[in-house]
Amino acid sequence: MRKFILATTALGLTLATIPALAQDGSGLLQLPIVDKPLELTIHMHHKRYTSYNEDWPVEQAARQMTNIYLKNATVGSNSDNSDEALNLLLASGKMPDIVGMAGIKPQVDKYGPEGAFQPLNDLIDKDAPDIKAFLDSHPDIKSAITSSDGNIYYIPYLPDGKYGRGYFIRYDWLKKLGLDVPQNVDQLHDVLLAFRNDDPNGNGLKDEIPYFATQFNELIRLVTLWDGRSSGSDTQFDFYVKDGEIHHGFVEEGYHVGMSNLAEWYKEGLIDPEIFTRGNNSREALLGQNLGGMTHDWFASTASYNDTLKDKIPGFDWEAMAPPASVSGVRMEEHRRIPVKPDGWAIGYTNKHPEETMKYFDFWFTPEGKDLANFGVEGQQWTMVDGHPQFTTEMLTNGQPVNNQLYAVGSQLQARGYPQDYAYEEQWTNQTALDGIALYDEGDYLIDQFLGVSLNPDEQAVYDKYWPGIRTYMLEKQQAWILGSADINADWDNYLSEVDRMGYSKVIGAMQEAYDRQYKAN
Numbered sequence: 001m002r003k004f005i006l007a008t009t010a011l012g013l014t015l016a017t018i019p020a021l022a023q024d025g026s027g028l029l030q031l032p033i034v035d036k037p038l039e040l041t042i043h044m045h046h047k048r049y050t051s052y053n054e055d056w057p058v059e060q061a062a063r064q065m066t067n068i069y070l071k072n073a074t075v076g077s078n079s080d081n082s083d084e085a086l087n088l089l090l091a092s093g094k095m096p097d098i099v100g101m102a103g104i105k106p107q108v109d110k111y112g113p114e115g116a117f118q119p120l121n122d123l124i125d126k127d128a129p130d131i132k133a134f135l136d137s138h139p140d141i142k143s144a145i146t147s148s149d150g151n152i153y154y155i156p157y158l159p160d161g162k163y164g165r166g167y168f169i170r171y172d173w174l175k176k177l178g179l180d181v182p183q184n185v186d187q188l189h190d191v192l193l194a195f196r197n198d199d200p201n202g203n204g205l206k207d208e209i210p211y212f213a214t215q216f217n218e219l220i221r222l223v224t225l226w227d228g229r230s231s232g233s234d235t236q237f238d239f240y241v242k243d244g245e246i247h248h249g250f251v252e253e254g255y256h257v258g259m260s261n262l263a264e265w266y267k268e269g270l271i272d273p274e275i276f277t278r279g280n281n282s283r284e285a286l287l288g289q290n291l292g293g294m295t296h297d298w299f300a301s302t303a304s305y306n307d308t309l310k311d312k313i314p315g316f317d318w319e320a321m322a323p324p325a326s327v328s329g330v331r332m333e334e335h336r337r338i339p340v341k342p343d344g345w346a347i348g349y350t351n352k353h354p355e356e357t358m359k360y361f362d363f364w365f366t367p368e369g370k371d372l373a374n375f376g377v378e379g380q381q382w383t384m385v386d387g388h389p390q391f392t393t394e395m396l397t398n399g400q401p402v403n404n405q406l407y408a409v410g411s412q413l414q415a416r417g418y419p420q421d422y423a424y425e426e427q428w429t430n431q432t433a434l435d436g437i438a439l440y441d442e443g444d445y446l447i448d449q450f451l452g453v454s455l456n457p458d459e460q461a462v463y464d465k466y467w468p469g470i471r472t473y474m475l476e477k478q479q480a481w482i483l484g485s486a487d488i489n490a491d492w493d494n495y496l497s498e499v500d501r502m503g504y505s506k507v508i509g510a511m512q513e514a515y516d517r518q519y520k521a522n
């Protein structure tokens, strides 16, 4: 291998033109970025892995393939808060060559223009053909990762697969009560009422909990059935964009009408009385005890209960249903996977090898790097079958969640900038989930997402001054209205005045300014 490099170098070829043909003893394809191993330091912090592990098989393979060695230099690993860890890093005064973290975008938006991170635009053009090709063909994503000064400071983690959450319902309960799958909001109300009153679990008790959710924002999500909006992205309660204008659903009439109806549903016992507090094990508890009737949640994990509970609850049939039509006849699935996350990695200002680093970043966008980032190491976690990575039988059948096994070898790291490949997930998604996704695909229920804005310092100051208080007030009122301690119809006009008095229009103005600069320029 070394001889091959020397020979091509002697011929005066640049490294970028070395054909990627040679293989070493490991069987891994060689895509050397440098002829001698080059060490680059990295701070990598994510809730799931609070430092970079040089022993990860994926890192070891990347070393063999690229000759770039990442050395862990993470600060703040004893905390799972990535922002705190970055603050400690900045305070230490020792900037590593690479910084990868969850939520890096607002940090580079702030510290990039101040000089802490290197602007990447020219490096991308010159040294990263695969990243460049991706951004050129996805101008919205390019806009989304561009900071207020026009520079790009991070290479993002790019989720793949469109579908996130969908509606699931007990088909066996519908059948037992002689009901059809609800096709609109009125039919949904009647079905949930029947679940409440007609003892579909057959134990003689009125103990059913018709609608439940692991997160209470999946109750607020139901305002879409009255043409309201609960969020514009995969972040809960986010702003949304309509015809180039920034809006927030919580000051709009669809939300008012929706919340007023949901308060009624809560009073009628159609909603889990513990919706605000039950949390993550809601599905486990309410489906497992044969009490829960319907939810809105992630396809793969929610569908898995169809397999695990079939033998425990006779007749158990838990499947996806299409979004019911709203009062105006719109079937909408508001949640989807966002195509770009605020997570990824950046180049520190002291990095003396920005070109090699950018070539290394680009490696993860090549077919070989993409497979390594998504599936793990060829021959260890997967083998190539008909041109597609296929997980080993051991990976798929050892009873461990596949995603956890991948995190453990250093693949599927969100603090690495790379394009995810949904095929990694499809291989262990059950038939119930795949059928549900096909149903949503056929109906084309997804809507466009708000990809976020990069605020300049003045806009950020406005946002920080007003928005947290407004948001807290909105969420307090929301809970009071559902729980019945306040009446939304009596409160609504005052609520709107209060939100405005608290600076709502200033926040929307700042967001709009940033949005226009970021997205309308292209």
Ligand code: CA
Pocket: 199, 200, 201, 202, 203, 204, 205, 206, 207, 208
């Ligand atoms: Ca019952």
